[in-house]
Amino acid sequence: xxxxxxxxxxxxxxxxxxxxxxxxxxxxxxxxxxxxxxxxxxxxxxxxxxxxxxxxxxxxxxxxxxxxxxxxxxxxxxxxxxxxxxxxxxxxxxxxxxxxxxxxxxxxxxxxxxxxxxxxxxxxxxxxxxxxxxxxxxxxxxxxxxxxxxxxxxxxxxxxxxxxxxxxxxxxxxxxxxxxxxxxxxxxxxxxxxxxxxxxxxxxxxxxxxxxxxxxxxxxxxxxxxxxxxxxxxxxxxxxxxxxxxxxxxxxxxxxxxxxxxxxxxxxxxxxxxxxxxxxxxxxxxxxxxxxxxxxxxxxxxxxxxxxxxxxxxxxxxxxxxxxxxxxxxxxxxxxxxxxxxxxxxxxxxxxxxxxxxxxxxxxxxxxxxxxxxxxxxxxxxxxxxxxxxxxxxxxxxxxxxxxxxxxxxxxxxxxxxxxxxxxxxxxxxxxxxx
Numbered sequence: 001x002x003x004x005x006x007x008x009x010x011x012x013x014x015x016x017x018x019x020x021x022x023x024x025x026x027x028x029x030x031x032x033x034x035x036x037x038x039x040x041x042x043x044x045x046x047x048x049x050x051x052x053x054x055x056x057x058x059x060x061x062x063x064x065x066x067x068x069x070x071x072x073x074x075x076x077x078x079x080x081x082x083x084x085x086x087x088x089x090x091x092x093x094x095x096x097x098x099x100x101x102x103x104x105x106x107x108x109x110x111x112x113x114x115x116x117x118x119x120x121x122x123x124x125x126x127x128x129x130x131x132x133x134x135x136x137x138x139x140x141x142x143x144x145x146x147x148x149x150x151x152x153x154x155x156x157x158x159x160x161x162x163x164x165x166x167x168x169x170x171x172x173x174x175x176x177x178x179x180x181x182x183x184x185x186x187x188x189x190x191x192x193x194x195x196x197x198x199x200x201x202x203x204x205x206x207x208x209x210x211x212x213x214x215x216x217x218x219x220x221x222x223x224x225x226x227x228x229x230x231x232x233x234x235x236x237x238x239x240x241x242x243x244x245x246x247x248x249x250x251x252x253x254x255x256x257x258x259x260x261x262x263x264x265x266x267x268x269x270x271x272x273x274x275x276x277x278x279x280x281x282x283x284x285x286x287x288x289x290x291x292x293x294x295x296x297x298x299x300x301x302x303x304x305x306x307x308x309x310x311x312x313x314x315x316x317x318x319x320x321x322x323x324x325x326x327x328x329x330x331x332x333x334x335x336x337x338x339x340x341x342x343x344x345x346x347x348x349x350x351x352x353x354x355x356x357x358x359x360x361x362x363x364x365x366x367x368x369x370x371x372x373x374x375x376x377x378x379x380x381x382x383x384x385x386x387x388x389x390x391x392x393x394x395x396x397x398x399x400x401x402x403x404x405x406x407x408x409x410x411x412x413x414x415x416x417x418x419x420x421x422x423x424x425x426x427x428x429x430x431x432x433x434x435x
Contacts, residue, residue, distance in 0.1 A: 003070035005042050005085075009035035012075060014083040019046040019068045021087045022100050022203050024409050025054035026284070026337040031066070032082075042068055045090060055089075056098055056408030064091045072200045077166035078212060086200045098408035100339035104199055106402060107343045111350055116250065117242045118346050121192030122202050125233040125334060126209060126222045127184045128156060136184035136227075137218045145299050146183045153179040156186065159216050163188060163209055172201060181299050182230035192238060194246070195342045202338035222334030224283065225290040229298050232291030233334030239345060240326050241267060252325030257362075258312055259324020268310060268327055269359040270352015271319060271345065275308045275331065276378055277394035280387040280413060281344040282332035286420045289383045291333050305330055307371060308378040309363050316367040318380075331380075340409070347400035385417045 008014065017038050020030035031046045045065030050057035057064070066087035074084045089099040096102055111118060128137045141152040153160070160177050167174040173191030180187045188205075192198060206222055213220035225232040240251045241263070251264035260268075271278070283292060294302045305318035313322050320328050332341055351357075365373055381387035388410050392398070398406040 003073070005038045005068070005070055005073070005083075006035065008070075008073060009038060009083070012083070013081060014075065015081040016083070017041070017068070018076075018082060018084045019066050019087050020084060020203075021048075021053075021066050021089055022337060022339060023054040024056075024098070024100060024337070024340075024412055026100075026335060026340075027054060028203060028207055029053050030084075042070065045087070050089075050091065050096070054412055055096070056411055062092050064089055064096065069200075074170060074204055077169055077208070078162075078215065084204060084207075086203065097402060097404035100337050100343070100405075101196075101199070103402055103405045104196060104339040104343040107346045107350075107400070108195060110400075111241075111346055112244065114350070114353075115244055116350070116353075117244055117246060118195045118342065118349075119192050119240050119242055119246075120195055120198050120342055120345070121190070121238045122198060122338075122341075123187055123189060123234065123236040123238075124202065124205055124209075124222065125180050125185055125187045125235070126220050127182070127226055127233065128159065128186065128213060129184060129219050129221055129226070131214075131217070131219045133219060133221070133226075138184055141183040143183070145181075146179060146185075147181040147299065149179050152183075153177075153186075159213060159218065160186065160188070162212050162216075166208060166212075167205075180231070181301075181303055182227070182232075182297070185231065185233070192240075195346065199338045199342055202341075206338070224285060224288045224333035224335050225294065228290070231297050231299055231301075231303055232294065234291075234304060234330065235332040235334050235336050235341070237329045237332060237341060237345060238322075238326055239267075239329060239349070241349070249325045251327070254324070256324075258321045260321060260327070261325075263353060264325070264327065265359055266353045266356050267349035268319060268352070269357030270348045270350065270355070271327075271329060272308055272310065272359045273352060273357050274348040274394060274397045275318060276381055276387070276390045277397045278344045278348055278391075279331070279381050280384070280391040281340050281409070282329075282336050283387065284337065284384075284413065285335045286384050286417070288333050288335060289381065289387075292331070292380050293382055301368060303330075304333075305367075306380055307367060307374055308380065309367055309374050310359060311362050311364055311367070314364065314366075316365075317363065321362070340405075343405075344401060348397060351396055351400045384413065384420075388413050388417065
């Protein structure tokens with residue numbers, strides 16, 4: 001059914017629409033469109049200069065048009081006169097192949113062609129910090145093991161409640177909020193859904209949390225490792241694959257090991273086989289590798305993987321199987337692109353299904369303490385450059401995700417690494433000035 005956005009505006013009291021997209025670096029871009037002009041924008045799209053965002057374009061390229069998806073409409077809970085819309089990018093009448101939302105939709109279509117439909121949920125961890133970004137916003141949050149600390153949680157009740165109330169009103173089905181393992185860190189969980197729906201909600205959630213935090217005089221950050229001695233921000237993804245009508249979980253098999261079907265294990269095998277290549281997407285910043293290769297934190301554990309391993313209900317592994325018919329990928333961090341993350345997971349998983357990849361036996365060990373027992377396990381990349389090289393060198397994964405997307409993403413990430421590598425730091429002067 002076609003949605004008339006102008007009528008939606010009249011019915012819901014919307015004066016303006018934010019027509020938005022997320023670029024390759026996960027930055028949300030938007031134009032503010034008056035309701036009186038929305039029908040034209042819905043037909044033709046809002047115009048952007050693609051080079052002005054993190055996309056693989058030049059100033060000489062044609063105008064890029066963001067065509068809004070009416071089904072994604074969300075009224076801003078803190079400003080209901082404004083409606084937010086996720087958009088798909090087009091140029092010269094064709095889809096921008098490397099645009100993140102287009103990439104996800106393309107991989108979803110490939111899955112649909114095989115009679116498969118992915119659903120997923122995300123656990124988005126974030127810190128509440130001072131507006132200058134230098135320290136935690138709550139000076140009293142100092143416990144060595146602050147996870148689930150009720151006092152620190154309730155000191156941020158006004159922020160947490162406003163975000164949770166918004167998710168309730170939006171129909172996302174939030175079901176718990178907690179203080180996480182690091183001082184100043186929080187997590188809010190809501191129901192899983194079809195991959196594109198969750199991706200849109202993930203993108204909006206990050207924008208919403210940052211905005212509500214600002215409205216309370218605070219700053220929210222999803223940076224993978226904002227503080228060296230504290231646990232970093234993960235973005236754990238819970239994944240299941242279903243029949244086309246969404247009624248049958250094809251990962252579920254009561255007779256399978258831990259209640260997971262052969263198809264589920266082949267999908268898991270794909271994740272294992274392509275994990276080091278996925279890393280550039282799941283862990284897309286220089287800072288990301290300070291989380292997955294971190295030393296022990298003040299709480300006693302990083303809760304992040306270093307090796308490509310899987311286990312049962314065991315949080316020390318890169319992948320765990322917490323329940324029948326569901327797997328959790330614990331690799332991704334807070335910087336992961338909301339659209340490229342599920343696209344990469346599904347691309348790797350489909351390749352695993354098609355090649356009937358065997359993930360090997362699970363490891364029922366504490367991998368943090370007994371890593372030496374994980375014989376043959378691959379180590380995750382040590383830095384962004386290694387991860388980008390792994391990505392570019394994996395032709396099977398590149399083809400599954402989309403060569404245009406990989407090429408554009410790798411090109412921009414290589415430039416980011418070069419900028420980082422040319423940056424001089426105080427550590428270098430301290431350790432090399434007298435060499």
